[in-house]
Amino acid sequence: MGGENIMIASEALQGQQTTTDFLASVRLRAQRRVLWLQTLWSEDIAIAKQSLAISATEVDRILTPPPVMAEAEAAFYQSDRTAQEMTQQLQLAEEQLAHDQNWQGLRQLFGLSDRESDLLLLAIAVEVDPLLRRVYGYLHDDATMGYATPWLASLLFQWNAASVPGLESGLLRWRLAVPAEGQQHGSIASAWVADPYIVGWLVQGQRLDPMLGTAVQRIPATPGTGQTCLYPAELAAMREFIVAIAHTPPDHPEALPSFTALELELIAPEGAGKRTLAAQVCGSLGVSLLVADSSLLLGAEVSLTLAAERVLRVLRSARLNRSVPYWHRVEDTNPKVWRSLRDTSQLTIFGATAPLGQRHNGALRRVVSLPSLTRKQRLELWQQLTNGSPVPDPVLNWVLTPGEITEAARAARAGTAAVVAVCQQMVHHEPGELFNLLICPYTWEDIVLPSAIRQHLEELEQQARLRWQVYEEWGFERLCPVGRGITAMFAGPSGTGKTMAAQVLARSLGMELYRVDLAGVVNKYIGETEKRLKQVFDACERANVVLFFDEADALFGQRTQVKDAHDRFANIEIDYLLQRMEQFDGIAILATNRKGDMDQAFIRRLRFIVDFIQPGPTERLKIWKLALLERSPGGEALLENLDWQRLAKQLNMTGADIKGAALGAAFLARASGTRITMQHLFHAAQREMAKHGIVIRAGDWEG
Numbered sequence: 001m002g003g004e005n006i007m008i009a010s011e012a013l014q015g016q017q018t019t020t021d022f023l024a025s026v027r028l029r030a031q032r033r034v035l036w037l038q039t040l041w042s043e044d045i046a047i048a049k050q051s052l053a054i055s056a057t058e059v060d061r062i063l064t065p066p067p068v069m070a071e072a073e074a075a076f077y078q079s080d081r082t083a084q085e086m087t088q089q090l091q092l093a094e095e096q097l098a099h100d101q102n103w104q105g106l107r108q109l110f111g112l113s114d115r116e117s118d119l120l121l122l123a124i125a126v127e128v129d130p131l132l133r134r135v136y137g138y139l140h141d142d143a144t145m146g147y148a149t150p151w152l153a154s155l156l157f158q159w160n161a162a163s164v165p166g167l168e169s170g171l172l173r174w175r176l177a178v179p180a181e182g183q184q185h186g187s188i189a190s191a192w193v194a195d196p197y198i199v200g201w202l203v204q205g206q207r208l209d210p211m212l213g214t215a216v217q218r219i220p221a222t223p224g225t226g227q228t229c230l231y232p233a234e235l236a237a238m239r240e241f242i243v244a245i246a247h248t249p250p251d252h253p254e255a256l257p258s259f260t261a262l263e264l265e266l267i268a269p270e271g272a273g274k275r276t277l278a279a280q281v282c283g284s285l286g287v288s289l290l291v292a293d294s295s296l297l298l299g300a301e302v303s304l305t306l307a308a309e310r311v312l313r314v315l316r317s318a319r320l321n322r323s324v325p326y327w328h329r330v331e332d333t334n335p336k337v338w339r340s341l342r343d344t345s346q347l348t349i350f351g352a353t354a355p356l357g358q359r360h361n362g363a364l365r366r367v368v369s370l371p372s373l374t375r376k377q378r379l380e381l382w383q384q385l386t387n388g389s390p391v392p393d394p395v396l397n398w399v400l401t402p403g404e405i406t407e408a409a410r411a412a413r414a415g416t417a418a419v420v421a422v423c424q425q426m427v428h429h430e431p432g433e434l435f436n437l438l439i440c441p442y443t444w445e446d447i448v449l450p451s452a453i454r455q456h457l458e459e460l461e462q463q464a465r466l467r468w469q470v471y472e473e474w475g476f477e478r479l480c481p482v483g484r485g486i487t488a489m490f491a492g493p494s495g496t497g498k499t500m501a502a503q504v505l506a507r508s509l510g511m512e513l514y515r516v517d518l519a520g521v522v523n524k525y526i527g528e529t530e531k532r533l534k535q536v537f538d539a540c541e542r543a544n545v546v547l548f549f550d551e552a553d554a555l556f557g558q559r560t561q562v563k564d565a566h567d568r569f570a571n572i573e574i575d576y577l578l579q580r581m582e583q584f585d586g587i588a589i590l591a592t593n594r595k596g597d598m599d600q601a602f603i604r605r606l607r608f609i610v611d612f613i614q615p616g617p618t619e620r621l622k623i624w625k626l627a628l629l630e631r632s633p634g635g636e637a638l639l640e641n642l643d644w645q646r647l648a649k650q651l652n653m654t655g656a657d658i659k660g661a662a663l664g665a666a667f668l669a670r671a672s673g674t675r676i677t678m679q680h681l682f683h684a685a686q687r688e689m690a691k692h693g694i695v696i697r698a699g700d701w702e703g
Contacts, residue, residue: 024093026125029156030135032086036073037139039080070158102202109319110170118157119165122148123177123194128203147180147191154188162188174316175309197313201320209317215296216314218321219279219289228384230377230402231277234368238264238281241366242347261363264349265356268370269542270329271403274351277370278326281349289349290314290323294330298337307337315348324349330356372399372585375468385409392416393510394423397468399542399585427542428512434521434536435514438499438548440507447497447504448622448655453610460488460608461505464587485584489552489603491595492612495656498591499550501612506546511587514540515548530576541586552590553597581605615655621648623655627662628676638666640675647678651685651696661685 040061061069077083097103107117126132126148133146140152154162164186165171172178176198180191200206208216229235245262266274275291282289292314298307318325326349327333335357348363350356355367373381375396382395382405389412395405404426411418449457463470464486471477471484490498506513521532540547581588582605590606592598603609615623624647630639653661664684669676686696 023121023125023128025090025097026121026132026156027129028086028090028093030132030139032077032083032090033139033156034135035080035083035086036076039076066161074158102205106176106198106202106320110174110176112170112176115153115157115159115163116165116169116171118159119148119150119153119192120171120177120194120198122153122156123192124199124202127194127196127199145189145191147193148177149189149191151188164188164190175312197317207321209313212292212297212310212313212317215293216317217291218323219282219291221286221288221322222283228381229277229280230273230373230381231370234370235277235280235284238366238368239284242281242285245364246347262347263363263365264347265365265367266349266351266370267353267355267367268351269353269401271401272370273402274370275326275328276402278324278349278351282324285324288321288323289326290318290321291326291328294327294333298330298333300332300334304334304336307334308339311337326351373402373405374472376472378405381405382409386412389413390416392419392423394420394544397465398423398427398544400427427544434532435516435540435547438503438506438513438515440503440513442500442504443507444504446626447500448615448619448626449497449501450613450616450619453612456608456610457501457505460486460610461508463607464505464509483581483583483585485586485588486608487581487584487588487606488590488608488610489595489598489606490589490591490610490612491598492593493614493654494593495654496612496614497655498612499548500655501610502546502548502589502591505589509546509587512545513548514545515550533577533580537580537584537586541584545586547584547586547588549588549590551592553592553594577602614652617648619655620651620653620658621645623658624648624662627659628665638669638676640677642676642678642681647681653685653689657685657688657692661688664688 041058077087103121106112112120126136126146134143136148136152137143137146139155140149150164151162153159167173167185170176175195177192177194179185180193183190183192197206197209197211200210208218242262242264264278266277268274275289278291279289297310297314302310314325314327317323324347328351330350330352331354378395378400379391381402382389382391385406386409389409392408394400395408400408400423404423407426408419408422411422447454467484467486471480477484490501492498503513516536521529521536536547581602590598590602595611621644624644628639628642631637651658651661661681661684664687665676665680668680668683672680682696689696
C-alpha cells in the first residue's frame with residue numbers, strides 16, 4: 001500500500017479530537033496496528049515507487065506462518081517506544097471500558113463472549129466514526145473493505161486464530177450485529193454491521209428502538225404507578241408467584257430478576273386495566289414495564305418473518321431498559337410468532353380478552369383472570385375520577401370496565417344524562433342479523449295479569465334491580481360461583497302477554513330489550529350455531545339489556561337420541577347452551593308456548609319460571625277497557641252503548657286477541673262514520689278468532 005494511504009490512515013485516527021470513551025480501545029489498537037504495518041511495508045513502498053511489481057519481500061511476508069507474524073508483531077509492540085506508549089494508553093482505555101456500565105451491561109444481558117464483544121465493538125466504532133472506514137480499508141490492505149470483519153477483529157484484538165460467531169451466539173441471536181446483506185455468514189472476511197439501535201443505545205442513551213415506532217411505550221418502575229390498585233388480590237398472587245420462581249444473581253442485585261422463562265396471561269375485557277395492573281406488578285418488583293401493542297406490530301397483514309423480527313426487537317429493548325415486556329392485544333396474533341420467545345425472554349406478560357392456548361415454547365405459564373369490578377369499586381373509582389360528582393345509574397349497576405368508567409367521567413360535567421348516553425354508546429351493540437331491538441312502550445299499568453303472575457314478575461324485577469347489592473354487599477355471590485345473571489322462562493299460550501311482560505320489565509329496569517332472531521342463530525352447519533350463540537351472549541353480557549329468546553323451544557329443546565352425526569352435534573349445541581346460560585351475567589328471558597318440549601336441564605337452571613295463562617273474565621274486562629279509549633286525544637267520544645260485562649264473559653279471548661279486535665273495530669267504525677259499537681266489536685272478534693280456526697256465530701254471541 002502506498003505512502004499516501006499510510007498518511008490518510010494516520011490522519012483518520014488522529015483527526016478526531018473527541019471520541020466516545022468505549023471506542024478508545026478500537027482507535028488505539030488500530031493506531032498500533034498501523035504503526036506495525038508501516039514498519040512491515042516500508043520496503044514494499046520503496047519498491048512500489050520504482051515499479052508496479054510485487055516484491056519478493058511482500059510475498060515472503062504474506063507466506064510467513066501467522067503464529068510467526070504474531071510473535072514478531074508482539075515483539076515490535078514491546079520494543080518500539082511509540083508502540084509502548086500506545087500499549088500503556090490502551091491498558092488505560094481497557095480499564096475504562098471494563099467500568100463502562102452500558103458496555104458491560106450489554107455484554108452481560110446478551111451473554112456475549114470476548115470474541116463476540118470484540119467484533120461488535122469493531123462494528124459499532126465504524127458507525128460512530130465513519131472515517132474509520134478508511135482505516136479499516138487500510139488495515140485490510142484493501143480500500144474497498146471499510147468495515148468490520150472477524151479477520152480484522154482477530155488481528156486487532158490478538159486472537160490466536162480468526163473465527164466466526166455461531167448461529168446460536170448472543171451476537172446473532174439478538175441481532176446486535178449481523179453480516180451485511182449479500183455476505184456469507186461463515187467467512188472470516190465477511191462484513192459485519194452493527195444494529196443502529198444498539199449503536200444509539202450505547203452512544204446516545206437511546207431508550208427505545210425507533211424501528212418499533214409508537215407501538216412501544218415504557219412505563220418506569222414506580223411502585224403503585226400512581227393509581228389505585230383495582231385488583232389487589234391478583235397483584236399479590238402474581239408478585240408472590242414471580243418472586244417464588246425468580247432468582248437474582250447475588251453479585252448483581254440491581255439486575256433484572258432471572259427466570260427459567262415465565263409467562264403471565266392477564267385475561268379480561270378491553271379496558272379492564274390489564275396494562276395498569278402489569279405496571280403495578282412490575283413496580284412492586286422494582287422494574288419497569290415495556291408495553292408493546294401487538295395489534296400494530298404483529299397484525300394479520302404482517303409476515304411471519306417480519307413479526308418474529310419485531311418480537312425480538314421488543315424483547316431486546318426490554319432487556320436493554322431493564323424492563324418486563326408486556327404484549328397488549330394479542331388475540332389476533334399468529335401463535336407461531338411466539339415460538340421466537342424460546343430462550344430469549346425471562347418474564348413476559350400478555351394481555352388478552354380470552355386465554356391464548358398452548359404455545360409449546362417451554363415457558364412456565366400462569367393465567368390470571370381479572371374479575372369484574374364490584375359495585376363498591378365502581379363507585380370508588382368514579383368518585384376518584386370526578387371528585388365526588390353524583391354517581392349515575394350505569395356506573396352503579398352496569399358491569400363497566402375501569403376504562404369505560406374513566407371515559408364516562410370525562411362527561412361528568414355535562415350532567416347525568418350525558419354520562420348515561422356515553423355509557424350506552426360504549427357498551428351497546430347495534431342490532432344486527434342475530435338480534436333486533438324491541439321498543440318498550442308499556443308500563444306496569446298497561447299490562448293485565450292475574451295477581452300471582454304479576455307478583456312473580458315483580459319479584460323478578462326486584463332481583464334484577466338489587467342483584468349487585470345482594471351479591472356483593474351481602475356476600476351472596478358465593479351461591480352463584482359460575483354466573484350472576486338472571487334467567488327466566490315465560491311459558492304459556494300465544495297472546496297471553498309474554499312479550500309484553502318482557503317489554504314492561506325492560507322499561508321498568510331502564511334497559512333495552514333485544515329479541516334474538518332464532519332463524520339467524522340456528523344453522524344447519526355443524527358448529528355454526530354455537531358460534532352465533534356466542535356472538536349473541538358476548539354482545540349482550542355487559543350491554544345492560546334484556547335478552548329475549550322468543551319461541552325458545554326451537555333452540556332450547558330436548559336432547560335427542562344419537563342416531564347420526566347431526567344428532568350428536570345438536571346435543572353438543574344444547575350442552576354448550578347450558579354452560580353458556582350458567583355463565584351469563586346478564587338478564588335472559590326464554591319465551592315458549594310449548595314448555596313440555598323444553599329440555600329439563602334448562603328448566604332446572606332457570607331462576608324464574610312464570611306460567612302465563614288465558615285471562616279470565618276479570619282480566620279480560622280490564623284489557624277491553626285499556627284497549628278501547630273512550631275519547632280521542634282531541635276529546636271526541638269514541639264508544640257507544642258497549643256492554644263491558646258481555647264482552648268480558650262471552651268472548652274467551654287472549655290479551656293479544658282483544659287488542660287486535662279493538663283495533664279492527666276502530667277501523668270498522670271509522671269507515672262507517674260512526675262510533676265503535678258492539679256490532680263492530682263482534683265482527684272484529686269474529687275475524688280475530690278465525691285466525692285460530694275458531695268460529696264465533698251470531699247465536700253464540702247472542703246466547
